[in-house]
Amino acid sequence: MNSQQQDKFTLINELARRRGFFWQSYEMYGGVSGFVTYGFLGARLKQNIEKKLRELFVNKLGIMEIEAPIIAPAKVFEASGHVDHFKEPMVECLKCGRRFRADHLLRESGKLSEAEAEKLNLKELKEAIEGHNVRCPECKGELGEPKYFLTMFKTTIGPYSEAVGYGRPEAAQNIFVEFRRLYETAREKLPFGVMQIGHALRNEISPRQGLIRLREFTIVDIEFFFDPEEPNCFLLKDFENETLRLVLAESRLRGSEDIIEVKVKEALEKSYIKVPWQAVFMTLAKKLLMELGVPSEKQRFIEKLPWERAHYSLQSFDQEVYVDRWGWIEVSGHAYRADYDLKQHMRFSGVDTQVFKEYERPVEAEKTIVKPLMTKLGPVFKDEAQKIAKMLEETKPEEVEVSFKEKGYYMLGEYKILPEHVEIRKRKVKEKGKRFIPHVVEPSFGSDRLVYVTLEYAYRVKEDRVILSFPRDIAPIQVGVYPLVSKDGLPEKAMQVYKMLVDEGFMVEYDEAGSIGRRYARADEAGIPLGITIDYETIKNDTVTIRDRDTWKQVRNHINVLPGLLHKYFQSKINFEDLGDLVK
RNA sequence: GCGGCCGUAGUCUAGCCUGGCAGGACAUCGGCCUCCCGAGCCGGCGACCCGGGUUCAAAUCCCGGCGGCCGCACCA
Missing domain, CATH: 3.30.930.10 (Bira Bifunctional Protein; Domain 2)
Incomplete structure (x- = not known):
């Protein structure tokens, strides 16, 4: 290829x-x-x-x-709705063992529309499959019980x-x-x-x-x-x-x-x-x-x-x-x-997830209060009285009042509450604030996908060579340091520059293997934005060349100004041309 | 999960049809050479996806699995 x-x-x-x-x-x-x-x-x-x-x-x-x-206990994802929603109905052929999406079989068999098939629960799917005599599309075998395939990973916590x-x-x-x-x-x-x-x-x-x-x-x-x-x-x-x-x-x-x-x-x-x-x-x-x-x-x-x-x-x-x-x-x-989500977790855990927010000025209001009379509740409901009292506190008082008027009692879940069990009081209160469940907007990023699109948009080909043109602030390696040739003291000088830049906190790579061209090519492919080359002029006057990954242009400057300039460069405060004098 | 195609060093590939020492290129490593863009020379490391079967002998033929690509489906 x-x-x-x-x-x-x-x-x-x-x-x-x-x-x-x-x-x-x-x-x-x-x-x-x-x-x-x-x-x-x-x-x-x-x-x-x-x-x-x-x-x-x-x-x-x-x-x-x-x-x-x-890992979370099951309750968390039961409350969040994931256990109910994070699954697909599957059905297995009893003869050949192949597995299919149950709702899709019904849809493909032409018996049901997409919307109809999606709404069915397991029992209804089973009935629909039997009722329409849907069989395995591969071997015409009989189909087993529809089962849900849960797309969450399930485990046990402890033994x-x-x-x-x-x-x-x-x-x-x-x-x-x-x-x-x-x-x-x-x-x-x-x-x-x-x-x-x-x-x-x-x-x-x-x-x-x-x-x-x-x-x-x-x-x-x-x-x-x-x-x-x-x-x-x-x-x-x-x-x-x-x-x-x-x-x-x-x-x-x-x-x-x-x-x-x-x-x-x-x-x-x-x-x-x-x-x-x-x-x-x-x-x-x-x-x-x-x-x-x-x-x-x-x-x-x-x-x-x-x-x-x-x-x-x-x-x-x-x-x-x-x-x-x-x-x-x-x-x-x-x-x-x-x-x-907060509502669901409040419902499942019983923990109040509301917040209180103070008004700028208190608001006068008449408030209905349903006060549980423990002396009455106790004898009737025994050890459940405490729980009922708590539930009553969370109920809207108006609902209780209306129910008493219309029916003479109030059904609190399975418990029948009579007017004599509670005291209903009207009270003028100064509302100092309100209690409510906050709303939430959720931005959610896929980190791995960000990596992929970054790679794809960084990918360039120049003169048959691959360059990863990462934005300079995310490049995995920031600077390459290379002796032009590996003799005459150039590697030793290059190592000094390498160590200095490492000390300055840069991500630096030192490379003296192969020809200089090959090293530049390797660096381009790893997306290293800058390459610093130590040549014979460096020995004379302590200047080095700095090469730009994307344009392959080079500038020359003194070693001792490198740290300051490079910090500015990687903070995008200066451009490549500002790093030194253009070579050639 | 279904159907089609495919699986040989890090990468690309020859060999498979017709069973008989698995070869090359690039990359990589060591050495030589080398004054700015994958240069050259010498040398080294390195592979038949896994399992079973057929056979004196399997990369090669057969079966199963795993993985990849394309299409379908899925992607709350």
Whole structure:
């Protein structure tokens, strides 16, 4: 195969394996799809990309970063809805053992529409398969019981099989389950954001797109909490004139994927994007990708259709980047999760996830209070009285009052509460504030996908040589140091320069193997932005040449000004031409 | 998960049809040479995806598995 005919995905995967950016894990045992190991260059590239995310969100926006376990007890993902939603119905042929998506068989057999088939539960699927006499499409054998294939990794915690745990399919839930403590740490003020960068696990049925779809991958989840009654974003004025390229759900429903280019301000005025904070995060995501080397015209935000959205989301945009092989692929998702998750965890755990917000001025209001009379509840409900009292406190008093008036009793779950069990009081109160569950917008990045698109957009071919033109602030190695030839004291001098730059905190590589041209070529392929060459002039006057990876131009300057200039260069405060006098 | 194609050093590949010592190129390492872009010379390391079968003998033929690519499906 000729390298010119291959697509960039293939070229990048080959280069990645050869130069040690990443490769498929467990090759020794035949390899397992969906798992990847980053080598020296790739691990550092990924760290540098994540460092940029931290600079952007943690340093500049004050979002708090946490690090929490990958394994969670089953309850967490039961509450979050993942146990119910993160699964596909499968059915196995009793004769040949092949497995199929149960709903797809029904759809393909022409008996049901896509929407109908998707709604069925296991029992209904079984009945539909039997009722329509659907058989194995391969061998016409009889089909067994439909079963769900759970796409979360399941395990047990400790030695007891009943202690079920799941590998997290997203890093978000850690933030929701720790909400109370995080809110306290944020000094009980809204809005505030929490970020987690970590591994997530999804047992994909058939992943085979390299870094694009993995079973274990790094996810960057940010949960940004705000008061739904005050959704305005104090950063909006900095971003309202930025443009976003959107593909709206309404136009997708009309069968068009046209991209509209709108200013953030307009997107909010026209309600294309429901929450201002979400628009701001989308803008930041766009800028981030540009800094990783993806031009804005190769990016778009596509609004998910209602049935494409995750179960927790009210509005979702996927940030997509155009790549050579697959066209548009998702690099980040922006979901408006509202109060879904905190509400669910409050329901399942019984822990109050509401926040209290003080009004500027107290509001006078008449309040109905249902006070449980323990002397009455105790004898009737015995040891359940405590629990009932607590449940009554969480019930809306008005509901109880209305029910007493209409029916003479109130059903609290399975408990029948009579008027004599409680005291209903009206009281004028000064409301000092309100209690509510914060809403949340979630920007979520796939770290591995960011690495991939960075590689693809850095990939260039110049005079038949491969160059990885990484933006200078994420290059895994910053500087190469080379003696022009390995004799006459040049290597010794080069080692001095190498050590000085290492001491200055740069990522430096020393190389004296082979011809100088070969070393430059190797460095270009590893994406090293600058090459410093020690030649015979260095011996005379302590000057070196500095070579630019992308243009192959060289400048010359004194060794002792290198540290200061290089620091400025890597902070993008000066350009290559400012590093010295142009050679030739 | 289904169908088609495929699997030989780090990479690309010859050999497979017709069974008989697995060869080359690039990369890499050591040496020589070398005053700025994968130069040259000498030398070294390094491979038949795994398992089973047929056979005196399997990279080669057969079966199964694993993995890859393409298409379908999936991607909450």
